[in-house]
Each structure stands twice: as C-alpha cells, then as structure tokens.
Amino acid sequence: xxxxxxxxxxxxxxxxTITTGTPSTVADGAFSVAGDVDSTWTNxxxxxxxxxxxKCQFDTTxxxxxxxGLYARLLNVQSTNDVNAPDGSFGEIYVGAFPIDFGVAAGxxxxxxxxxxxxxxxxxxxxxxxxxxxxxxxxTIGSSWALYITPKTVGPKA
Numbered sequence: 001x002x003x004x005x006x007x008x009x010x011x012x013x014x015x016x017t018i019t020t021g022t023p024s025t026v027a028d029g030a031f032s033v034a035g036d037v038d039s040t041w042t043n044x045x046x047x048x049x050x051x052x053x054x055k056c057q058f059d060t061t062x063x064x065x066x067x068x069g070l071y072a073r074l075l076n077v078q079s080t081n082d083v084n085a086p087d088g089s090f091g092e093i094y095v096g097a098f099p100i101d102f103g104v105a106a107g108x109x110x111x112x113x114x115x116x117x118x119x120x121x122x123x124x125x126x127x128x129x130x131x132x133x134x135x136x137x138x139x140t141i142g143s144s145w146a147l148y149i150t151p152k153t154v155g156p157k158a
Contacts, residue, residue: 006156013047013151018130025059026134026141031071031086034129037147039075043119043126047151052114054098054132056145061106066137068098068112070147072120075127086131093120100137109144119151 003009016038023036052070072093075082086092096114104110120128130149134141 003157005158008154009157011153011155012051013045013153015053015148015150016041018147018149019145022143023145025143026132026145028066028134028138028140029088029136031088031131031133032145034085037130039129041128041130041149043121043128043151045151045153046121046124046126047119047153049152050095050117050119051150051152052096052098052117053148053150054112054145055109056112057104057109057142058106058137058139059142061139062102062104063100063137063139064102067100067135068137068141069133069135070095070098070114070117071131071133073129073131074120074122075129077122082129085129086133088133092131092133095120097135098132107142116152 018037020038026032071086072095073083073085096117098112101110
C-alpha cells in the first residue's frame with residue numbers, strides 16, 4: 001500500500017539527550033536527582049506525544065521483578081512556579097514504564113523504550129524536568145544510564 005499525499009503520518013522531532021554528565025546511581029525505590037537531568041528541556045513545538053529511550057545497566061545482579069518508571073516535573077506552570085520534584089510522596093506525573101530485559105547479564109548495558117506517551121503540558125512551550133524511578137527492582141541502576149526524549153506528532157504527508 002502506498003502512502004498518498006495528505007495521508008496522516010507520525011512525524012518525529014529531534015531526539016534530545018536529557019541526562020547530563022555522568023548521572024548518579026539510582027537505588028531501588030529511588031528517583032534520579034535533578035542534577036542528573038537537563039532541567040531546561042522545553043517542548044518548543046508543542047508536540048502532543050513523545051517517545052523515550054533509556055540506556056542503563058544493573059551493576060550487581062539483574063532484577064527479576066520491577067520496572068523503571070519515567071516521570072515529568074512541569075516547570076513554570078503558573079508564572080515561575082514549578083510543580084514539586086518527584087520524591088515518592090505525592091503528585092508525581094507518571095509518563096510510562098520502561099520494560100526491563102531480564103535476559104541481560106549484570107553489568108551489561110541494555111536499551112529499553114517507551115515508544116509513545118502523551119506529552120505532559122499545561123501551557124505552550126512547556127518546560128519539563130524528566131526523572132526516572134527504579135521501581136522495586138531490588139537492584140541499583142548503574143551510573144552510566146542515559147535518557148533520551150523525542151517529540152512526536154501526526155501530520156499530512158507532503
């Protein structure tokens with residue numbers, strides 16, 4: 001089947017690296033810290049959707065349960081006021097979960113994706129601070145993890 005002019009296509013923005021430098025390890029049950037992420041990421045094109053890629057490893061043993069969650073902290077939601085940073089107490093904006101490949105050996109990098117999610121926003125050009133949470137894996141995520149976000153939308157084929 002050929003895709004015709006004006007048919008709807010998924011369009012991808014530029015993939016952005018969210019982590020900065022060498023991020024901290026993320027203990028079981030913990031969120032990454034703000035210093036691990038680029039706090040200036042902005043949804044400049046007001047993309048309604050996004051995709052996420054996570055590179056990580058478990059240093060000691062691969063978990064047999066758990067997941068790695070993706071969370072968003074919205075910035076400047078009213079003037080210069082931000083929502084609270086995730087800390088596990090209340091109000092985190094959950095975006096999705098990265099599946100863990102339980103067949104990967106400990107100390108081995110693996111890549112996992114959330115192929116699509118609704119982009120959180122309360123205004124145009126929403127600023128977002130992204131976090132990951134090591135959700136009950138029983139293991140620590142190594143310090144070589146990296147997070148990438150790609151804005152997505154649907155539009156007509158030219």
